[in-house]
Amino acid sequence: MAPTRREFIKIAGFSAVGLILPSLPLLSQAQAGTPAAGSVSPAAPGVLPALKAKRWAMTVEPRKCRPDCTDCITACHLEHNVPDFGNPKDDVHWISLERVEHIFPAEAHPRLPESITKLPVPVLCNHCENPPCVRVCPTQATFKRADGIVMMDYHRCIGCRFCMAACPYGSRSMNYRDPRPFIRKINPAFPTRTKGVVEKCNFCEERLARGILPACVIACKDKALAFGDLEDPRSDVRLILDKGLSLRRRPELGTGPQVYYIL
Amino acid sequence: MLEKALKGSRGYGIWVAFLLLLVAIGFFFYLRQLDYGLGITGMSRNVSWGLYIAQFTFLVGIAASAVMLVLPYYLHDFKAFGKITILGEFLAVSAVVMCITFIFVDLGQPGRVMNVLLYPSPTSVLFWDMVVLNGYLLLNIVTGWTVLGCEKKGIPPPAWVKPLIILSIPWAISIHTVTAFIYSGLPGRSFWLTAIMAPRFLASAFASGPALLILFCLILKRFARFDAGEKAIQTLAKIVAYALATSIFFVLVELFTVFYSQIPGHMHHLTYLFAGLDGHDAIARWMAVSALTALAALVLLIIPRMRKNESLLALACICVFLSLWIEKGLGLVVTGFVPSPVETITDYTPTGPEVAITIGVWALGLLMITLLYKIFISVRKG
Numbered sequence A: 001m002a003p004t005r006r007e008f009i010k011i012a013g014f015s016a017v018g019l020i021l022p023s024l025p026l027l028s029q030a031q032a033g034t035p036a037a038g039s040v041s042p043a044a045p046g047v048l049p050a051l052k053a054k055r056w057a058m059t060v061e062p063r064k065c066r067p068d069c070t071d072c073i074t075a076c077h078l079e080h081n082v083p084d085f086g087n088p089k090d091d092v093h094w095i096s097l098e099r100v101e102h103i104f105p106a107e108a109h110p111r112l113p114e115s116i117t118k119l120p121v122p123v124l125c126n127h128c129e130n131p132p133c134v135r136v137c138p139t140q141a142t143f144k145r146a147d148g149i150v151m152m153d154y155h156r157c158i159g160c161r162f163c164m165a166a167c168p169y170g171s172r173s174m175n176y177r178d179p180r181p182f183i184r185k186i187n188p189a190f191p192t193r194t195k196g197v198v199e200k201c202n203f204c205e206e207r208l209a210r211g212i213l214p215a216c217v218i219a220c221k222d223k224a225l226a227f228g229d230l231e232d233p234r235s236d237v238r239l240i241l242d243k244g245l246s247l248r249r250r251p252e253l254g255t256g257p258q259v260y261y262i263l
Numbered sequence B: 001m002l003e004k005a006l007k008g009s010r011g012y013g014i015w016v017a018f019l020l021l022l023v024a025i026g027f028f029f030y031l032r033q034l035d036y037g038l039g040i041t042g043m044s045r046n047v048s049w050g051l052y053i054a055q056f057t058f059l060v061g062i063a064a065s066a067v068m069l070v071l072p073y074y075l076h077d078f079k080a081f082g083k084i085t086i087l088g089e090f091l092a093v094s095a096v097v098m099c100i101t102f103i104f105v106d107l108g109q110p111g112r113v114m115n116v117l118l119y120p121s122p123t124s125v126l127f128w129d130m131v132v133l134n135g136y137l138l139l140n141i142v143t144g145w146t147v148l149g150c151e152k153k154g155i156p157p158p159a160w161v162k163p164l165i166i167l168s169i170p171w172a173i174s175i176h177t178v179t180a181f182i183y184s185g186l187p188g189r190s191f192w193l194t195a196i197m198a199p200r201f202l203a204s205a206f207a208s209g210p211a212l213l214i215l216f217c218l219i220l221k222r223f224a225r226f227d228a229g230e231k232a233i234q235t236l237a238k239i240v241a242y243a244l245a246t247s248i249f250f251v252l253v254e255l256f257t258v259f260y261s262q263i264p265g266h267m268h269h270l271t272y273l274f275a276g277l278d279g280h281d282a283i284a285r286w287m288a289v290s291a292l293t294a295l296a297a298l299v300l301l302i303i304p305r306m307r308k309n310e311s312l313l314a315l316a317c318i319c320v321f322l323s324l325w326i327e328k329g330l331g332l333v334v335t336g337f338v339p340s341p342v343e344t345i346t347d348y349t350p351t352g353p354e355v356a357i358t359i360g361v362w363a364l365g366l367l368m369i370t371l372l373y374k375i376f377i378s379v380r381k382g
Helices: A005-020 A025-032 A071-079 A132-136 A162-166 A215-219 A236-241 B010-036 B051-064 B067-075 B079-083 B085-106 B125-153 B161-184 B197-223 B230-261 B264-274 B282-302 B310-335 B352-380
Strands: A056-060 A096-099 A120-123 A142-144 A150-152 A225-229 A259-261
Touching: A056 A236, A071 A215, A132 A142, A132 A162, A215 A225, A225 A236, A236 A259, B010 B352, B051 B085, B051 B125, B051 B161, B051 B197, B051 B310, B051 B352, B067 B079, B067 B085, B067 B161, B067 B197, B067 B230, B079 B085, B079 B230, B085 B125, B085 B197, B085 B352, B125 B161, B125 B352, B161 B197, B197 B230, B197 B310, B197 B352, B230 B264, B230 B282, B230 B310, B264 B282, B264 B310, B282 B310
Parallel strands: A056 A259
Antiparallel strands: A056 A225, A096 A120, A142 A150
16 A cells, blocks of 8 residues: 555654654654654664554544545555455444444434534544453453553454453454455455454554554544544644543443544 | 163154254254354344354253252252252253353354463453353263262262252352353443343243253153152242242333333333334244243243143243243343444344254254253163
């Protein structure tokens, strides 16, 4: 996949700053406009330092979304070799678009304006602070990293689907069939899955490790998605959250979702 | 003692061959499932557990119900159950084997099943269910087999068996409690998120299990000339009556809380289960059968004159079994997923291969019961 404009600028920025100020990694980060990180380990030439955070989080501003736009989904599914079975039964997805009334039933009422009710809202794994899926997994195939990313070990998963029952957000998909024949174009940089394992959004941890922001965030031309360290007051997500009221899906369940919606 | 299962009448041979055929058909379709994936079943992204896990849940109850014989006999010295306690234990053994097989056929990656032991996860209820189910299986094999072996030799059972039998009583409660916790501890599924789940499971188990046992006793009486005794069967029938009444009561309690509080997220599921949502009423039709058979059985079991009539008792037991099988073996699991977390209503219809595999596992269990009961009868007849 060719780098998008934003990615290109970022890489260029890193390279330039890296050449001029190799001894000031923090400054180089700020210049590139990446979410602030604690420490950046010296990277090999040509490779960006990994992006690190105390607590990764995402903000979604669906009102910025263009009608009928699915760029975030396309980018995510291409990046992660997500199959397209073309039927709801076998469906596997990491991001989908849902209606406000379905994901915020507590906030929905008949007098909401159409600009809200007709709005497609991107939903994905919430990378919960207290994830029920991790609690119920009988093999620890799904686990939470120190930086908050809830991950899957596709080689350990036994396909019992307890995590799918436990997830209050419907964020998880099962490979009911061999996904490989249904992947439009295989991205060799990311593993494909076998049949019989569960998968979900991984906050693009493989990109973060290469110093690149998540695919959906980069793909969104309307800047409806932002990503960063929740513990860093200067991060993109914190700047957005500071502006006003934000919602999380079903916060009353105590899962501590880390995807914030600004409506 | 095993050799006693090999010799039998022509009818016995035909029955065993029939069950073997069903197991073979199930196995054939399981091989196809292994090849194709779980997509061969009716399960989907939204309804991710179906017939297999529901059968497992129902059969844990059948397994736990052995305690309804063991407890009166060993703790209260209720002699009438002495003749059939081993039947209860063997039923438990076969039911647990079915449970474990149903979990196994439900796995997307069955080759990795040992990961549960390699990476023990004490926070997972499924891990604990594995522990209690295997423990219960072992307890019942050891106690049932040892007691029967001693009967054959005409000696009293060794002293070490008694503590194991006593241990199996709370253990039976634990298997169904832990199985209920699989469901009732999930924050996002309001249909299952109820503290009464474990008591409800136990009540329905103590109705469906003894009902099945009564049917087995009546079959043995007719075809194997083994009489469990009027007193034992009638006592079991009373246990079924009380447990069924309790089970129905628990369901009504659940309905009251949900429909009087009128919290929409809670009402949706039960509405789907009993009346259907937006025209999706396949499950609701089954539940109507479940409700009617439960009430019919309750009437037949409560009125002493009817309960004492063997044919009506058999009918009542069939009704109890059918009713609770629909409730737990169909409705309970699927309804937890409908509507989905994003409020989608997805119908679940088991596929042909899925049904064949399910029947295959049931046949495997029935085969085990047949062989174990045959051994039991042969030993009893000397």
